Amino acid sequence: MTKRTATALVALSVVWSAPLFAAPPAGEHAAPARVTLPGKPTGPIGLEYHVAAAPAVGVPLAIDVSARVEAEVQGLSIEANASAPHAVLVSPPAVVTAGDDVYTWRITVVPLAVEAGYLSIIVAGRVDGLAQSRGVTVSLRSEAARGPVPAAQGAGPEALIALPAQESSLNRR
Amino acid sequence: MLRLSVSVALIALLAGCGGSGSSSPAPGTVVVSGQVTFDKVPAVAGQGLVYAQTVVQPARGVTVELLQAGVVSTSTTTDATGNYSFASAPENTDVSIRVRAEMLRVGLPSWNFRVVDNVNGEALYTLAGTVFNTGTGAVTRNLHAASGWGGTSYTAPRSAAPFAILDVAYDAVQLVLTAEPLAAFPALRFHWSPANVPVSGTAPGEIGSTRFQPDVGILLVGAADQDTDEYDRHVIAHEFGHYLEYHFSRSDSIGGPHALTDQLDMRLAFGEAWGSAFAAMATGQRVYVDTHSAAQAHAFSFDLEQSPSRVNPNPGWFNEESLQALLFDLYDNGRDVPPGSFVVDDLALGFGPIWAAFTGEQRTTRALTSVFPFVDALKIARPTDVPLIDNLTTSQRIAAVNDAYGTGQTNFGIPTKRTLLEVTQDFNTIYDNVAVGATLQNVCSLDDYTSALTGAENKLASRRFVRFTVTNPGQHTITVRARAPLNAPADPDVILHRGNGLAIVSETPPSCTVQTPAACVEQFSPTLTAGEHIIELYEWSNTNALDDTQPPIGRTCFDVTVTRP
Numbered sequence: 001m002t003k004r005t006a007t008a009l010v011a012l013s014v015v016w017s018a019p020l021f022a023a024p025p026a027g028e029h030a031a032p033a034r035v036t037l038p039g040k041p042t043g044p045i046g047l048e049y050h051v052a053a054a055p056a057v058g059v060p061l062a063i064d065v066s067a068r069v070e071a072e073v074q075g076l077s078i079e080a081n082a083s084a085p086h087a088v089l090v091s092p093p094a095v096v097t098a099g100d101d102v103y104t105w106r107i108t109v110v111p112l113a114v115e116a117g118y119l120s121i122i123v124a125g126r127v128d129g130l131a132q133s134r135g136v137t138v139s140l141r142s143e144a145a146r147g148p149v150p151a152a153q154g155a156g157p158e159a160l161i162a163l164p165a166q167e168s169s170l171n172r173r
Numbered sequence: 174m175l176r177l178s179v180s181v182a183l184i185a186l187l188a189g190c191g192g193s194g195s196s197s198p199a200p201g202t203v204v205v206s207g208q209v210t211f212d213k214v215p216a217v218a219g220q221g222l223v224y225a226q227t228v229v230q231p232a233r234g235v236t237v238e239l240l241q242a243g244v245v246s247t248s249t250t251t252d253a254t255g256n257y258s259f260a261s262a263p264e265n266t267d268v269s270i271r272v273r274a275e276m277l278r279v280g281l282p283s284w285n286f287r288v289v290d291n292v293n294g295e296a297l298y299t300l301a302g303t304v305f306n307t308g309t310g311a312v313t314r315n316l317h318a319a320s321g322w323g324g325t326s327y328t329a330p331r332s333a334a335p336f337a338i339l340d341v342a343y344d345a346v347q348l349v350l351t352a353e354p355l356a357a358f359p360a361l362r363f364h365w366s367p368a369n370v371p372v373s374g375t376a377p378g379e380i381g382s383t384r385f386q387p388d389v390g391i392l393l394v395g396a397a398d399q400d401t402d403e404y405d406r407h408v409i410a411h412e413f414g415h416y417l418e419y420h421f422s423r424s425d426s427i428g429g430p431h432a433l434t435d436q437l438d439m440r441l442a443f444g445e446a447w448g449s450a451f452a453a454m455a456t457g458q459r460v461y462v463d464t465h466s467a468a469q470a471h472a473f474s475f476d477l478e479q480s481p482s483r484v485n486p487n488p489g490w491f492n493e494e495s496l497q498a499l500l501f502d503l504y505d506n507g508r509d510v511p512p513g514s515f516v517v518d519d520l521a522l523g524f525g526p527i528w529a530a531f532t533g534e535q536r537t538t539r540a541l542t543s544v545f546p547f548v549d550a551l552k553i554a555r556p557t558d559v560p561l562i563d564n565l566t567t568s569q570r571i572a573a574v575n576d577a578y579g580t581g582q583t584n585f586g587i588p589t590k591r592t593l594l595e596v597t598q599d600f601n602t603i604y605d606n607v608a609v610g611a612t613l614q615n616v617c618s619l620d621d622y623t624s625a626l627t628g629a630e631n632k633l634a635s636r637r638f639v640r641f642t643v644t645n646p647g648q649h650t651i652t653v654r655a656r657a658p659l660n661a662p663a664d665p666d667v668i669l670h671r672g673n674g675l676a677i678v679s680e681t682p683p684s685c686t687v688q689t690p691a692a693c694v695e696q697f698s699p700t701l702t703a704g705e706h707i708i709e710l711y712e713w714s715n716t717n718a719l720d721d722t723q724p725p726i727g728r729t730c731f732d733v734t735v736t737r738p
Contacts, residue, residue, distance in 0.1 A: 038428040038441065039382045040408060040463060041449055041493070043473045046432060046626030068625045070434065070486075081398060081467045101625065118370055120399040122466040128483075131219040133471040137371045137399050139379070159296035163318065163332035165272070167302050169207075170313040 044070040045123055045134040055111050055140045063107045063138055065093065065121055071101060073125040073132070080107050084117030088140055093121075109140060116140035199261050204311040206258035209235060209251050209272050209300070211336035212320035214404040216462040218474035222404055224322045231255025232318070232336045233343045236273040241266060250277070266307050270314050274298035274335035276342060282350060284358035286342045288335035291364035291392065292377040298335035298365075325468065327397050331367060334395065334403035338363050341409040345455040349417065352528035359420050362390035365403060370396040383408055385415035400465040407452040407461040414451035418444060423536040423674050429631035433475060433494040436487050436586040436622040436633040439543040439579075439603070446496030446544075447531070453477045453501050454524060477501040478509055488570040489584045490544050490603075491622075491633045495569035499544070502565050503527060503551070518568075520561040526554060538577045539672045539705045540604075541638065546577035578640070579603040586633055588621040590727075596621045596634075599728065604707070605639045609649065609735050613639060615656065617730040618712040628719045635725075636711040641735050643701045652734040653710050655685070655693035661726040662686050663693035664713040671706060680713065698738075708733060 046068040055061055069076060082088045089112065093105040109119060119140055124133035198204050209232040214222045237257040238248045246268075251257045262268060274288035274297060289295045300318050318332035342363075349356050368378030371394050380392045383402045391412045394400045402408045418424045426444035431437055437445075453459045462474045479485060479498050488495045502509075506521035534550035535542060548566060552559050552574065563573045570584045582603055588596040599617035607613035616637050623629040643649065655663035666680040677699055685692035695710075712729035719725070 038426065038431060038445060039384065041411065041445060041461065041473075041475075042430075042432045042626070043475060044432075044434070044626075045473075046624075070626070079467070083396070083398060118372060118396070118399060120466060122471055124471055130474070131471065132473055133466065134473060135371070135400060135465045135471070137396075139370075139372050139374055139376070141376060159294045161290055161293060161296045161298050162271075162301035163298055163330050163335070165300045165302050165332065166317040166319055168315045168317075169305060 042134065043132055044073050044127055045076075045125060045132060047121075047123055047134045047136050049121065049136055049138060051138060055109075055116060055142050057111050057114060057116075057142055060108050060110050061140075063109065063119070063121075064096070065105045065107060065123070065136075067103045067123045067134075069101050069103070069125060070127075072127050073101075074127070076103055076123060076125040078105055078121065078123050080122075081120045082109070082117060082140070083120065084113075084115065087111065087113040087116045088119070090119065111140050111142060114142045116142065198311075201264055202261040203264045203307050203309065204258060204260055205239065205262040205268070205270070205307060205314060206256065206311070207270070207314040207316065208255045209237065209257065209316050209318075209336075210255055211318040211340070212322075212333040213337055213340070214320055214322070214333075216405050216407075216464045216472065218460050218462050218472055220470070221464040221466070221472045222401075222469035224320070224324075227320060227322070229317065230340060232272065233340065234276045234278075234346075235336065235339060236275045236277055238271045238273065240269045240271055243269075245271075262307050262312070264307050264309050267304050268307055269304045270302035270316055272300040272302075272316055272318075272336075274300075274339060276339055276346075281355040281357060282346075282353075284342075284346060285360040286339060286358075286363065287361075288338050288363045288365055290366045291380070292366045292368045295362070295364075300332055300336070327367075331395075331403070334365060334367075335363075337403045338365060338393065338409055341406050341455070342413060344457075345410055345413045345417075345451075348451075348455045348524055349528065351523075352525040353532075356421075361416055363393060363409075364390055365393040365395050367395045367397065369394045371400045383412060385412040385419070387419050391416065397469070398467045401469055402463070404469075405463050406456045407449070407458070408463050410452035410455045411448035411461075413455070414448035415444070417451065418447060418531075421536075422531045423542055425542045425670070425674060427631050427636070430627035431493060431631070432624060432626040433492075434485065434487050435493065435624045435627055436489070436491050437493060438631050438633065438636060439491050439545075440541055441631055442491050442493050442496055443543050443547065445493045446500060449493075449497045450477065450500035450504070453497075454504055459501065459505070459507075478507065487586060489586055490569075490571045490579060490582060491586060492569075495571070496544050499565055499569050499571070500527070502568075503562070518561075518565060520558060520565060522551075522555070522558070526551060529554060534577065537673065539670075539707070540577035541670060541707060541709075543579065544571065545574055545579040545603075548574040549577045586622060589623050589625070590621045599730070600634045600637075603638065605637070605733075607639050607641045607708075607733055607735055609641060609643065609645075609737050612732050612734040614732045615730045616710060616733050617728055618710065618715045620715050620725040620727045623719070623725075629725045630716045630718050635715045636709050639708040639710065639733050640705060641708070642705050643703050643737075645737055646701060646703050648698050648700045648738060650696065650698040650734075650736045650738060651679075651708060652694065652696045652736075653708075653731045654695075654734075655690040656730045656732060657690045659687045659690050659693070659726075659729065661714070663690065663726070663729045663731075665693060665695040665729075665731050666711055666713045666716075667695050667697070668709040669697075669699060669706060670709060671701070672704065676709075708735075 052062040089110040091108040096104040213230040321329040321331040373381035530550035538546040619634040622633040653665040679697040
């Protein structure tokens with residue numbers, strides 16, 4: 001038995017341009033039923049992480065990071081940086097295993113606030129003398145910080161964000 | 174050398190409305206003109222963003238407004254040098270200049286691109302000038318959008334970011350217009366925010382990753398010290414390539430995780446290769462760079478030319494790196510020797526033929542989208558270039574392409590689990606064929622191309638393809654039944670491709686055991702029109718991630734029957 005809901009004769013169009021085709025027949029829909037949007041291109045370092053539990057204030061949290069690398073990658077290193085360094089304690093990454101092109105580290109963090117931000121983890125190495133890296137970002141925000149998603153603004157005057165400009169001027173009379 | 178030339182005529186076209194002002198202003202008015210610029214921070218392979226090498230660039234083709242008492246009185250568009258001009262601004266009047274993060278052109282060609290803040294109500298970014306008095310003579314008012322970089326971190330608003338994003342769109346549009354001068358680009362929003370983090374979650378800004386999403390637009394990460402993409406021109410152009418693919422061509426890509434060296438489902442491989450090749454063409458830079466981390470000081474990069482010493486371990490029609498190199502070699506005018514080739518790449522088709530194939534057979538083919546319909550279209554359109562095209566495909570271990578289905582291909586990659594000999598017993602053609610009324614035996618869904626970097630779910634041969642031709646329209650019954658031996662209870666799933674990207678999914682969970690393979694069956698009866706159809710079939714678990722609660726069960730074979738009652 002499989003876990004998913006049965007979906008018989010659900011139609012899809014993975015990616016198509018609506019104006020180009022005639023209306024689908026009855027029972028056939030244009031919903032992208034199985035699209036998993038691809039991420040950005042990635043290179044010789046594959047990175048995964050596993051968080052032991054949900055982040056909670058004052059509770060040490062183990063984050064296991066696993067890097068799979070192609071054989072040509074040399075000099076692998078890891079670094080972790082918190083986006084809110086005052087709101088979290090971060091231990092240096094500790095090597096758990098290394099070898100056969102698979103490396104794992106454990107990073108222990110202690111959130112000091114509900115809004116503990118994010119932990120950015122970078123694994124870097126060199127390929128043909130050129131630095132290559134891969135990063136993942138881990139949310140350290142406690143459940144309590146995860147309020148409802150704010151609703152988008154409805155119709156009305158166009159919303160604008162005014163970014164500051166550096167101006168120079170010349171008046172000629 | 175890369176193909177850097179662009180059409181001067183198109184530059185003039187894009188320049189649009191800006192830059193006038195040589196004539197005398199009407200009585201009671203003055204000319205207000207100036208230049209709009211932004212900081213462009215270079216993304217450098219191996220280094221990340223190099224703020225020390227920031228250059229000032231013109232903001233091309235963006236909307237500029239003249240405001241009186243905060244209300245727009247007139248607007249124009251910057252030209253190819255970022256210049257704008259209002260020929261008849263009222264004299265002795267307090268006004269201000271506002272630049273919208275927007276490229277807008279009506280008529281043909283046309284476009285409507287905007288950069289908005291997805292965590293702030295989709296608000297449009299603008300560059301806001303201060304109020305000044307126009308006086309009685311011509312006024313020059315230049316506006317510059319700074320990066321906000323303070324030496325070791327961002328210390329001021331990142332005003333340049335939206336304009337850096339649009340600058341890529343400008344170059345991408347120029348490239349497309351060289352092939353299709355009257356292109357009508359559907360509206361596109363770039364969703365960028367400094368709060369956009371590469372985390373999949375529900376908090377504002379947790380967008381998961383930079384990506385093109387058809388119903389949304391292009392989402393871009395912007396979180397400093399984690400991942401920012403506003404200066405990663407290839408990343409933006411790659412996603413713009415997916416936007417073009419969606420609106421002007423077609424993609425049957427199944428998506429999912431992918432790395433350059435992976436042996437992928439051919440649809441995913443071509444789609445991603447197109448994105449990166451287009452990025453190189455649009456930016457004029459063959460080295461793709463994606464920066465990230467603290468101070469944006471790290472990068473992932475690759476050279477589409479696979480030089481100088483790159484050895485691709487898995488070349489072929491299923492490999493993203495192979496296909497992006499092929500696409501770029503078809504386009505560029507560099508006389509390099511592709512790895513694996515004994516012949517100099519003397520082909521320099523430019524963008525026109527590539528766009529024609531991309532928006533022609535690649536869009537309309539009854540086959541699934543892959544390198545095959547694209548190259549097939551190219552060879553039909555360019556018969557005199559066939560030997561050179563064949564040379565380039567051969568250099569990527571793709572046999573000469575003779576149809577949209579990859580008939581005659583002999584490279585089926587390097588399995589990562591079983592031996593090649595074992596795998597080729599199951600997988601030695603891209604499309605199998607079945608006649609209506611017949612049964613095709615032993616079509617096997619495999620997990621033999623699992624990637625150490627990105628897992629199994631979207632790799633080569635996890636999904637298999639079977640062609641059949643309907644000559645008698647009406648209801649047909651398609652039956653896919655598992656065969657012994659089974660590693661685990663099988664769950665065959667079927668997608669029937671009806672052409673032009675339309676498809677029907679049938680994925681009823683079966684109730685069966687290892688001991689009852691005949692009960693592991695998928696059957697449905699669609700009404701079909703005449704013509705060729707393609708059955709995509711797979712063992713459902715073989716499309717799951719390795720860490721899924723129901724991971725791939727591996728080699729699972731099926732019998733496929735199509736009947737017309």
